Amino acid sequence: PLRSAAVGPLLSGSSGRSRRDAAAHPVPPRSPQALCSQPGRPKDYALPNASWSRDMLDLYDRFLAMTKEGLWKRIPSYNNVLDHIPGKALRGLPSRDTRLFLRSIEAEGVGFEYVMFLNSSEKRVVCLFQPGSYLEGHPGFAHGGSIATIIDSTIGSCAIFVAGRVMTANLSINYMSPVPLGSVVLVDSKVDKVEGRKVFLSCKVQSVDGGTLHAEATALFIQLDATKSQKQQASCQ
Numbered sequence: 305p306l307r308s309a310a311v312g313p314l315l316s317g318s319s320g321r322s323r324r325d326a327a328a329h330p331v332p333p334r335s336p337q338a339l340c341s342q343p344g345r346p347k348d349y350a351l352p353n354a355s356w357s358r359d360m361l362d363l364y365d366r367f368l369a370m371t372k373e374g375l376w377k378r379i380p381s382y383n384n385v386l387d388h389i390p391g392k393a394l395r396g397l398p399s400r401d402t403r404l405f406l407r408s409i410e411a412e413g414v415g416f417e418y419v420m421f422l423n424s425s426e427k428r429v430v431c432l433f434q435p436g437s438y439l440e441g442h443p444g445f446a447h448g449g450s451i452a453t454i455i456d457s458t459i460g461s462c463a464i465f466v467a468g469r470v471m472t473a474n475l476s477i478n479y480m481s482p483v484p485l486g487s488v489v490l491v492d493s494k495v496d497k498v499e500g501r502k503v504f505l506s507c508k509v510q511s512v513d514g515g516t517l518h519a520e521a522t523a524l525f526i527q528l529d530a531t532k533s534q535k536q537q538a539s540c541q
């Protein structure tokens with residue numbers, strides 16, 4: 305199984321090719337099914353698009369290949385949270401003009417370009433993330449809040465897998481090395497333990513070759529207690 309520490313060797317085939325290299329070796333056309341969402345379904349944004357760098361495409365292909373072995377599963381991603389809940393969007397709910405925060409920047413490549421893969425047996429979610437130019441904090445680097453967002457969402461998806469409806473109670477992040485805009489990082493999250501309604505998780509943000517640890521985080525998510533009144537708990541419908 306892909307262990308965070310072993311990320312480098314597994315991906316040794318993918319070097320940090322510059323965009324110039326990518327221009328010299330145009331990205332091969334993607335298979336039609338790899339590019340389009342299922343007809344009649346909301347658009348799945350966790351699929352390659354023209355803004356994905358060579359590194360992002362190589363990493364995507366490697367994880368997609370691992371899904372064939374059954375250990376990993378690609379998580380589709382829509383721009384409305386309800387579309388992630390099977391049947392919910394069809395339940396005649398009044399349509400709300402809301403967007404999932406990570407999918408609120410429509411233009412390709414300038415916001416959060418990402419795709420998540422779930423490894424059920426390891427209770428792990430790994431997110432391939434390419435921060436776009438509209439996520440800038442310090443010149444040329446991703447804003448710390450955008451890193452917190454991709455961590456919260458990756459860890460959150462991991463917690464949802466284990467405990468269903470959850471909310472973040474605590475998220476603690478150490479930032480070790482800034483993430484250049486346009487680079488590709490691996491956000492590797494896992495469940496460490498579950499105590500009643502409390503789900504404890506951790507996460508590392510690493511460069512594709514595993515050589516740079518950009519950030520690491522711990523989090524506590526709380527499973528929403530159906531018996532508590534909605535007033536006490538933000539409704540997470």
Ligand SMILES: CCCCCCCC/C=C\CCCCCCCC(=O)SCCNC(=O)CCNC(=O)[C@H](O)C(C)(C)COP(=O)(O)OP(=O)(O)OC[C@H]1O[C@@H](n2cnc3c(N)ncnc32)[C@H](O)[C@@H]1OP(=O)(O)O
Pocket residue numbers: 379385388404422456457458460461462464465470471472473474500501502524526527528529532536537538
């Ligand atoms: C197959 C895979 C599936 C993938 C699906 C992917 C698609 C999904 C698409 C897209 C989603 C991506 C994922 C997004 C995720 C984002 C999550 C967020 O951003 S959430 C927004 C920010 N968080 C809030 O706004 C919460 C505000 N806080 C609250 O609402 C409450 O405090 C809450 C619900 C967290 C807890 O309230 P209570 O009343 O239910 O529970 P009480 O009794 O207070 O606490 C329970 C236990 O937890 C401890 N606890 C609570 N908060 C704590 C804290 N901050 N530190 C330590 N302990 C804490 C308490 O001490 C208590 O422990 P004792 O049972 O007594 O041992």
